[in-house]
Amino acid sequence: MGITNFELLNFLNSVLTPEKVKDFCPNGLQVQGKTKITKIVMGVTASQALIDNAVEVGADAIIVHHGYFWKGESPCLTGMKKKRISTLLEHDINLYAYHLPLDIHPELGNNAQLAKLLGITNITPLQEANSQCVVMKGNFPEAITPETLCQKINHTLDKVPLHEPSSKPKIKTVAWCTGGGQNYIEQVATENIDAFITGEVSEQTIHVAREMNIHFFAAGHHATERYGAKALGEYIQRSLSIDTVFIDIFNPA
Incomplete structure (x- = not known):
């Protein structure tokens, strides 16, 4: 059992309808990874800690509320951003992000x-x-x-x-x-x-x-903002029979 990364993208877009929202970042598949997805990690922010946890549990995809490529930030892949994206690419993990669509x-x-x-x-x-x-x-x-x-x-x-x-x-x-x-x-x-x-x-x-x-x-x-990603993960698991796990990286802010 499983789903392709673009089938998952189409499913997420059909549920969250990002085309209806003017946002501050691209919504959808931000970093492409392996084609077949059988395990998904859900989280709030695509931090290094969340990515490392996804690697540890053998996830094929990560879905978050706060992803990358925000308007106004430097487009250069250096430092922290380079390390995050390198880890995703090294382990062939897809990263999906939905900002305002997951709020509303x-x-x-x-x-x-x-x-x-x-x-x-x-x-x-x-x-x-x-x-x-x-x-x-x-x-x-x-x-x-x-x-x-x-x-x-x-x-x-x-x-x-x-x-x-x-x-x-x-x-x-x-x-x-x-x-x-x-x-x-x-x-x-x-x-x-x-x-x-x-x-x-x-x-x-x-x-x-x-x-x-x-x-x-x-x-x-x-x-x-912990609860949208968690609810979306539960909905994906019910609808697609794909193993999903919500990982909460502590953040006091």
Whole structure:
């Protein structure tokens, strides 16, 4: 049993529809390896540690959220990038990467998986007319205290969030964007939403939260984006009967 690397590419593209998204990197097969694929490693970032783990377990392909060839970075294959790609080529491992398509997929995506884990319901894009919007909004079935949401994030993601409080004693409505979505806070706050959850925080984010009176939670870029790749791997295994394994490389950021 197995699948060819281009059959897997076609399957992934049919599920994640990268052609619908304007992204910061190429989505799909970034580094071509062996033709036949019987074992896949799933991960968040195509770091050297993940590649080395894939070599150790005998993977034919790696599928990640954060791959290579980002806009604005040097195209030269030197240093760290040269070592990563050399390892892939030496062991004939295919590398697939899906960035925004894996954030926004309505069932398998990072946003959808985070909502499921936190118990958020009535989910719609923040910009309801834009199905490709990377920020989602919804609500909790019952209003909860900010302290309860902190505990829920910590328990669920194994990450103590940074919380900038507002004057609102309870949280009912919530918006979220996994990863580095802190720049959307002002747009969220203008809709009078009680809280905004994302992965990262910038210096100006705190001032916006204070001045626009919205609870802000930074729960970690890696911590909020572990679950899309894991869900996609489980879906591949169910759909194609291909052995997949999710490998979580610890990252406190």
